[in-house]
Amino acid sequence: MDSIDAKSFRQALGSFTTGVTIVTTVDQDGNNVGVTANSFNSVSLDPPMVLWSIARTSSNIATFTSASHFAVHILASDQDVLASHFSKRGVDRFAGLSPSRGPGGVPLLDGCTARFQCRMAFQYEGGDHLILVGEVLEFDHHDREPLVFKGGRYAFALPKASGPIPAVDTSSAPGAFAPDFLIYQLGRAYHQLFARLRPELDRHQLGIADYFALSMLGVRDGRTVSELDRLVSYSGNHVDIGCARRLSDLGFVDIGSQADARLTLTSQGQHVVVELLAAAQAANDDAENGFDPSESRLLRQFLNRVITATDPGLPSPWSA
Ligand SMILES: Cc1cc2nc3c(=O)[nH]c(=O)nc-3n(C[C@H](O)[C@H](O)[C@H](O)COP(=O)(O)O)c2cc1C
Structure with a gap:
């Protein structure tokens, strides 16, 4: 040569x-x-x-x-x-x-x-x-x-979207927050997604902490108030005995009699969890409309990397 x-x-x-x-x-x-x-x-x-x-x-x-x-x-x-x-x-x-x-x-x-x-x-x-x-x-x-x-x-192989992909606006005044700031993007995406659940929460007279408590019980039933509080702490919300009583008054959980008793979903509570899950799934699906399955998988991998990189050692609802 x-x-x-x-x-x-x-x-x-x-x-x-x-x-x-x-x-x-x-x-x-x-x-x-x-x-x-x-x-x-x-x-x-x-x-x-x-x-x-x-x-x-x-x-x-x-x-x-x-x-x-x-x-x-x-x-x-x-x-x-x-x-x-x-x-x-x-x-x-x-x-x-x-x-x-x-x-x-x-x-x-x-x-x-x-x-x-x-x-x-x-x-x-x-x-x-x-x-x-x-x-x-x-x-x-x-x-x-x-x-x-x-x-x-x-x-990874990623297909090109068939329609135009909205460009990420990186323009900003020097020293100011930019539109491609991760906190802004993740925060806005989260709140816009969560807004889809609001009507469902209102319909069941649920606050945000109630929603998080119910969703954790949906993953695994029979947790104590303090366990639930620790599990939802990643969201900045708190589950306390007031929250547990509210869910009990609504007929969604049974509370045991001992101190720091376990909460178990009633059949009505299980039904509400299924409805909330369906609303959350619909919001997920709409947000990812037009995504190729490989893009969705990649998005989840990237989000998991962000979660791992920023994790102060919080428990995972699926392993705790
Ligand atoms: C991504 C990748 C592609 C490779 N493609 C070839 C190839 O097409 N033909 C080949 O002889 N070696 C290829 N190699 C190198 C072999 O895998 C191997 O490293 C090399 O043959 C030395 O091992 P061997 O002596 O057992 O063959 C490739 C290596 C990598 C990492």
């Missing part, structure tokens, strides 16, 4: 975003072999054929070139650790895995977006790589987001 700079050539190639696969086979002694590869591509629909290329420097080149079969696993978005693992030398790549077997005894991994089980059809010279073409004998496909490799990093 005289006139082409290897580093910038590699960088330019890296701008071609791909999925990530693990290609597996067995060697002549029956040992499992697998390599992370993003050189995978489709070749032919009829007959069904796919290809990938293996570096001549790969320690597994002899195994793959003499293999009768191989399996290509299109990795799911949560399999980046597996992808890294199958690109490392000097590790047992199959440690802790219990692969099933495909044609030719090739190991099949679970949790992927798709798997193509192939018979080795052709091999071609490809410079410092060898191009391996497989005829697909069997395949399976699952509704999982694929892992993406972009610019040398693992990434």
Whole structure:
């Protein structure tokens, strides 16, 4: 490569975003072999054929070139650790895995977006790589987001919205709060969403603390006032005995007789929780109208990161 700079050539190639696969086979002694590869591509629909290329420097080149079969696993978005693992030398790549077997005894991994089980059809010279073409004998496909490799990093695939995406206004006077301020965005989104629940709360004569107490009892019934108070503290609200009595007077909970007694939902209370949940779900759905499922999943992942980064050690209603 005289006139082409290897580093910038590699960088330019890296701008071609791909999925990530693990290609597996067995060697002549029956040992499992697998390599992370993003050189995978489709070749032919009829007959069904796919290809990938293996570096001549790969320690597994002899195994793959003499293999009768191989399996290509299109990795799911949560399999980046597996992808890294199958690109490392000097590790047992199959440690802790219990692969099933495909044609030719090739190991099949679970949790992927798709798997193509192939018979080795052709091999071609490809410079410092060898191009391996497989005829697909069997395949399976699952509704999982694929892992993406972009610019040398693992990434998520996000579809472009079909309509115009409202631009985030980042203009502000120096030193002033800006419209893309996270507290503003999260706060406004929360209050606008919560406003959708107000008519439902009013209909049942519930205050905000009552709502939080009921929703926590909906997650797990039979909590004490102090447990509920601690659980809802993330919201800045408080559950006290006054709140518990109000819910009891409304007929939504039974309060035990001992001090710091447990609150249990009555059947009427359970009914109200279901109605509140339905209203909250409808508000959620409307807020995410037009979101692709992958965007919704990503939004939740980002919000969880913000929650974790700012958590002073509060309990989670789902684990406490
Ligand atoms: C995202 C990613 C894509 C890769 N794609 C290929 C590929 O297409 N072909 C290949 O031979 N190696 C590829 N590699 C490198 C191999 O996974 C592996 O690191 C290398 O072959 C050294 O291990 P080996 O000697 O066992 O093959 C890739 C690595 C990563 C992390």
